[in-house]
Amino acid sequence: MSIAERLTKVRARIEGAERRSGLGGEVKLVAVSKKQPVEAIREAYAVGQRAFGENYVQELVAKADALRDLPDLEWHFVGHLQTNKAKAAVRVAHVVHCVDSAALAKELGRRVAARPAGVGIDRPPLPVLIEVNVGGEPQKPGASPAEIDEVIAAVRAQPALALRGLMTMPPAGDLQAARRVFETLALLRNLHGGEAAMPELSMGMSQDLEVAIACGATMVRVGTAIFGRREPAA
Numbered sequence: 734m735s736i737a738e739r740l741t742k743v744r745a746r747i748e749g750a751e752r753r754s755g756l757g758g759e760v761k762l763v764a765v766s767k768k769q770p771v772e773a774i775r776e777a778y779a780v781g782q783r784a785f786g787e788n789y790v791q792e793l794v795a796k797a798d799a800l801r802d803l804p805d806l807e808w809h810f811v812g813h814l815q816t817n818k819a820k821a822a823v824r825v826a827h828v829v830h831c832v833d834s835a836a837l838a839k840e841l842g843r844r845v846a847a848r849p850a851g852v853g854i855d856r857p858p859l860p861v862l863i864e865v866n867v868g869g870e871p872q873k874p875g876a877s878p879a880e881i882d883e884v885i886a887a888v889r890a891q892p893a894l895a896l897r898g899l900m901t902m903p904p905a906g907d908l909q910a911a912r913r914v915f916e917t918l919a920l921l922r923n924l925h926g927g928e929a930a931m932p933e934l935s936m937g938m939s940q941d942l943e944v945a946i947a948c949g950a951t952m953v954r955v956g957t958a959i960f961g962r963r964e965p966a967a
Contacts, residue, residue, distance in 0.1 A: 734961075735776070736773060736776045736777050736780075736959060736960060736961075737776065737777075737779070737780045739958060739959050739960070739961070740764075740777060740780055740781075740782060740959055741780075742958070743762065743939075743942075743955055743958050743959055744762065746942060746943060746958075747760055747762060747942065747946065747953065749943070750942065750943040750946035750947065751946060753947065754946055754947055756946070759951060760946055760950060760951060760952070760953060761784060761951065761952045761953075762782070762784065762952075762953060762955060763784045763785065763786040763809050763811070763935075763952055763953065763954045763955070764777055764782050764784065764785050764786065764955060764956070764959050764960070765785075765786040765787075765788070765811060765938075765954050765955060765956030765959075766785045766786065766787060766796070766956070766960065767786070767787055767788040767789065767792065767812070767956065768792075769960050771796055771799045771800055773960055774796065774800060775800070775803070777959065777960075778800075778803055778806070782959075783805050783806060783807050784807040784809060785806065785807070785808060785809065786808075786809040786810070786811040786830075786954050786956075787808065787809070787810060787811065787812065788810075788811060788812025788813075789812055790810070790814070790818040790821050790822050791821075793808060793810060793822065793825060793826065794821055794824065794825055797825035798825075807827045807828070808825055808826050808827050808828075809826070809827065809828045809829075809830060809954075810822050810826040810828070810829045810830065810831065811830045811831060811900075811935075811954055812831060813831060813833075813874040814829065814831050814832075814837060816836055816837055816840040819837065819840045819841050819844045820844045822841075823841060823844045823845050823848065823859060824848070826859070827860070828859075828860045828861070828862070828897070829841065829859065829860075829861045829862070830861075830862045830864065830900040830935050830952075830954075831862070831864040831874065831875075831900065832861045832862065832863050832864060832884060832888060833863070833864045833865075833866075833874050833875050833876045833884065834876065834880075834884060834887075835883050835884055835886075835887035836887075838861070838884060838887035838888045838890075838891060838894065839887060839890075839891065841859065841861065841891070841893075841894060842888075842890075842891025842892070842893045842894045843891075843893075845857060845858065845859045845891075845893035845894065846891075846892070846893040857893055858891075858892065858893050858894050858895040859893060859894055859895065860894075860895045860897045861888060861894050861895065861896060861897060862896075862897055862898045862899055862900040862933060862935050863876060863881060863884050863885065863888070863896070863898075863899050863900065864876065864899075864900045864901065864902075865877075865878060865881060865899055865900070865901050865918060865921060866901070867901045867903075867914045867917045867918055867921075868903065868904055868910070868914055870904065873902060875901065875902075878917075878921055881899075881921060881925055882925070885925060896930075896931060897931065897932060897933045898922065898931040898932055898933030898934055898935065898951070899918055899921060899922055899931060899933075899934055899935070900934075900935035900936065900952075901914055901915070901918045901935075901936050902936075902938075903915065903936070903941065905940075906940070908940075908941055908944055911941040911944055911945070912944050912947075912948060914936075915934075915936050915937070915941075915944060915945050915948035915949070915950065916948050918934060918936055918948075919934060919948055919949040922934060932951065933951045933952055934948075934949050934950050934951050934952070935950070935951070935952040935953075935954065936948070936950045936952075936953070937950045937952075937953035937954070937955075938953065938954055938955060938956070938957075939955050939956060939957045939958035939959075942955060
């Protein structure tokens with residue numbers, strides 16, 4: 734099956750989930766293209782996809798440079814971001830989904846503010862989301878629910894950043910557990926200013942995007958269902 738055919742199926746799934754939730758076109762599809770060749774991104778772009786997500790800073794920068802001929806590309810950084818990679822990330826990222834500490838918020842704000850004229854995305858401030866480890870899984874990054882206030886304050890202290898919402902990753906392979914995580918993220922947003930303060934909820938992937946949309950997702954991050962499974966490293 735081609736990428737164009739897979740994209741059509743994913744878009745139909747999103748539209749069906751939106752209809753069941755009384756929505757119509759509000760959910761943004763971020764095509765997660767990590768470890769995919771630039772040709773795959775070009776194929777998705779050719780059928781209208783514009784927002785792409787990357788997990789690794791070096792790969793994000795390389796792809797953005799290789800695809801600079803494509804207008805209107807929107808790069809989302811969705812992986813774990815170390816503070817020492819913040820300078821490179823803000824050169825090309827339109828949205829950062831993974832702010833999980835006050836230290837990272839401070840470094841991102843500093844790096845965005847220090848960009849020379851003409852370098853990086855020309856739309857300051859940089860939209861960011863706070864990544865929350867709702868399930869308390871030790872192997873996953875993210876601020877704990879108890880740390881959200883501290884990270885919110887740190888983001889808002891940076892004039893070069895714009896707080897847009899929350900992001901999370903649920904346990905894999907368990908839709909009921911995913912639903913609990915998504916519902917909790919929506920509740921956490923309500924407890925920290927609601928939709929007016931943080932309009933975006935980035936949650937839901939290939940297996941659980943319908944559940945996420947039912948729970949209030951405004952962005953879904955879909956990789957495998959669009960690009961297929963990546964070949965294991967040799």
